[in-house]
Amino acid sequence: MATSTYKQTGALLAASGICTFRVWAPFREKLALLLPESNATYAMERDGEGYWEVQIPGIGAGTLYQFVLDNDLQRPDPASRWQPQGVHGPSAVTDPAGFSFTDAQWKGMDTADMILYELHIGTFTPEGTIDALTTRLPWLQELGITAIEIMPVAQFPGNRNWGYDGVFPYALQNTYGNINDLKKLVNAAHKLGMAVILDVVYNHQGPEGNYLGDYGPYFTDKYHTPWGKAINFDDACCDPVRAFYIQNALMWLDEFHIDGLRLDAVHAYWDSSALHFTQELAAAVQELEMRTGRKKTLIGEIDLNNPRYITPIPNGGYGLDAQWVDEFHHALHSCLTGEQQGYYEDFGDLALLAKSYADAYVYTGQYSVHRKRKFGVKPDQHAYTRFVTFIQNHDQIGNRMLGERLGVLLPFEAQKLSAAALLLSPFVPLLFMGEEYGEKNPFPFFCSFEDADLVQAVREGRKREFAAFHLNGEAQDPQAEEVFASAKLSWQTQAGEHAALLALYQFLINLRKTHAALRNRQRSNTKVHAPVNNAVLVIERRSPGKEALLLLLNFSKTEQAWHPPSAIKLRKLFDSAGEQWNGPGALAPDEAATGGTMSIQPLSAVVYEMI
Known part of the structure; x- marks a missing residue:
């Protein structure tokens, strides 16, 4: 496999205290390691592939370091595991052996057995930390959840963000906790029989604190994404870039014992290579499964009704285990709310929801008014267990100007109907945090960028985005701290409709688990x-x-x-x-x-x- 021919990068600390610092910078003339706490500088040596390396003894976890590029730029490590001072500060060494797992009996979980629960660490609890999330796992287990799906945790600018503006793929967001906190969470989840899925972003990097381009051609101008420069998966010098992200995936799955990855916007992996990046990633994960004896899952968010992504590699596909299906959500949402603006203009007829139940995709070759072209093909060779459906998620709530949830948009009876429509479906269900009790607090987009020009650009961009939905009024300021605070869960679960809806969710999840007809997901x-x-x-x-x-x-x-x-x-x-x-x-x-x-x-x- 190609990934084995490329060196692991970052600060690689051995038990002996010797730390290997390695970084890829193929076009730089000189690189040095700077330890700012001692003001010591060490020259690095370059190999024929553009990797620079130096080994330093006596390094401990927490040691701060930077790289000096061509005697000029001081930059954090692209493969930094810890940014204690934020995206612009120095990187810090971590000890991967600093935590001992006790989950040796855990062998992973098949997608078919997952009842997913998407959550955002910063808003799931009042504390907004990994430790606080860990204390809530028994509550989720009692609800019937079998797998939590955590929104991206890669280091982002400031202290609040959805996570899709991360700029250090290997570093855990410093306001959420440390790497041992995350390992404790995974260990605790496995003890309760719950899997952990992590959302990762390999289609772009955020705009602020993004120093990858200073090191080498991590990005390409061949393609464009809605969020910034496209990752270089198929242009000159792309092989180490591909390896950088594949090794990142393997780090989360292996070192952290995480059970699977939710891959953000796989349709924006621009790659015309004979070996598509998605397939190379899936093959590397399958090798890890064979080596560890543990099931690992790859779930793609794919805005293409193209089953190639979930087709096994031997059958000519890219090898993902499952994909998100937005169209089930769109069809159900438009039927219940009557909304048909924006991308909902393709929906509104109950027959289209029926088609989603039958085919998973709604558009399987017919003309789409919204896309103004024919769209999709039928995925009839795939079991329903390859499709993750939902009635709410971070995107579908946050894409609204006010971030309203179904708990605000729908009457109580319709909320119960939508829960049944999801949990009694043949698909893999995903709940968004709080929906199980009808949370009324919104989940708007929020961020805390430090660059004034970027802040203004984000504000204006949100206004343009909502114009597509023909909405009146003023979009919320995503930079405002009160917008972030408004997204915190209320945890009002004890009385009235909240308690009744929570009991209904628990009943339906149990019904799903205990009835053979609801566990059988074969299309026939x-x-x-x-x-x-x-x-x-x-x-x-x-x-x-x-x-x-x-x-x-x-x-x-x-x-x-x-x-x-x-x-x-x-x-x-x-x-x-x-x-x-x-x-x-x-x-x-x-x-x-x-x-x-x-x-x-x-x-x-x-x-x-x-x-």
């Missing part, structure tokens, strides 16, 4: 009927020889009549309109025989066992 065992009166979705979920379930989802704001098919008997397992869920009271009968008509409450979900 899910049948999606045409919508009834453009109001009710009827879905059959089966596990042959064991169980057959019937799901009735009424997306209408009015009571609907439904005629059960002949030759079956029905026994009700769940009704979101029930009084135990703070509903108006169920209309659908507890049992139904052949023929007849039943009534279904507006904005409700009913589950029947077919007997």
Whole structure:
């Protein structure tokens, strides 16, 4: 594998106290290591591939260092593991052997068994730290979550950011905690039977504190991304760049025992190489799986309805385990809210949500009004377990001018319906923190850049972005500290609708785990009927020889009549309109025989066992 031919970079501390400092800078004439605390400078030697190296004895964890480029620029390490003074300060040595894991029995988790919970460390708890998150893991376990998905933790400018403006891929954000804190979190999660997925950004680097270009051609002008320069995956000198990011992935998965990575915007990995970067990364991760005997998962965010990314490598694909499917969210959101501006203009018809249940993708070759072209192909060779769906996530909330969640946008009955629509689906479900109890605090975009010109550019950019949704009013200032504070979870879970919704989520997750028909994700065992009166979705979920379930989802704001098919008997397992869920009271009968008509409450979900 190509990754093995390239040297690991950074400050590599051995147990002997000897530290190897290595950095790739192919076009620099001279490099030196500076230890600012002792004001000592050490010349570095260059090899034929452009890597510079020096070994220094007596180095301990926490030692500050910088590289001096051509007797001029003092820069932090591109592969820094710790930036204690922020993105512009010196790097610091870390000790990878400073924590002992106790999870030897943990072998990872298949995607099919994941009930994902996306969270942002800075807003999940009042403290906004990894340690505080660790104390909440038992609460998530009780809810039924089997895997947490952490938004990016790579060092970013300032002390608050979504994480997608990180500029040190190897360094843990210094305001969240230290590397041992993260290892403790993973160790604790595994002890509770929970996997940990980490969101990583390999399509761009943030704008402030981004010193990669001072070292070498980490970026290319061949392509452009919405967020800045494209990573150099296929231009001259790209091989060490590819290795830099692949080694980063392996660091998180191996040293930190993290179970998988959520790859941000894989469609922006611009690469025309015969060996696509995604495939090279997937192959390297598969090698790690074989070496460690632990399952590792790669989940791509991909704005392309192209199943090649999730097709196994031997079958000509890129080898990802699963992908996010925005279209399920878009179809459901537009049906429940009536919104059809921006990218929602392609949705709004219940038949499109039915198509998502059947095909995962909504657009599989038909014309897209929003994209103004035909879009997508059918992924019918792939099991539903390769698709991660959601009713909310950081993007879909934060893309709104005010960052409103469904807890604000939808009435209570519709919130319960949307929960059922997700958790009873054949896909891998992802919850966004707080949705399980109807969190009403927003999740707007926030940042804390220090460059005044950049701050103004970000403000203006957000205004332009919201103009595409034809929204009136003034976009929030993402730089304002109160905007960040508003995104903190309230944790109002104890009373009224909040408590009822939390209990409903817990019930549905348990239903999903304990019923064979809901655990069977083969395409042949899910049948999606045409919508009834453009109001009710009827879905059959089966596990042959064991169980057959019937799901009735009424997306209408009015009571609907439904005629059960002949030759079956029905026994009700769940009704979101029930009084135990703070509903108006169920209309659908507890049992139904052949023929007849039943009534279904507006904005409700009913589950029947077919007997």
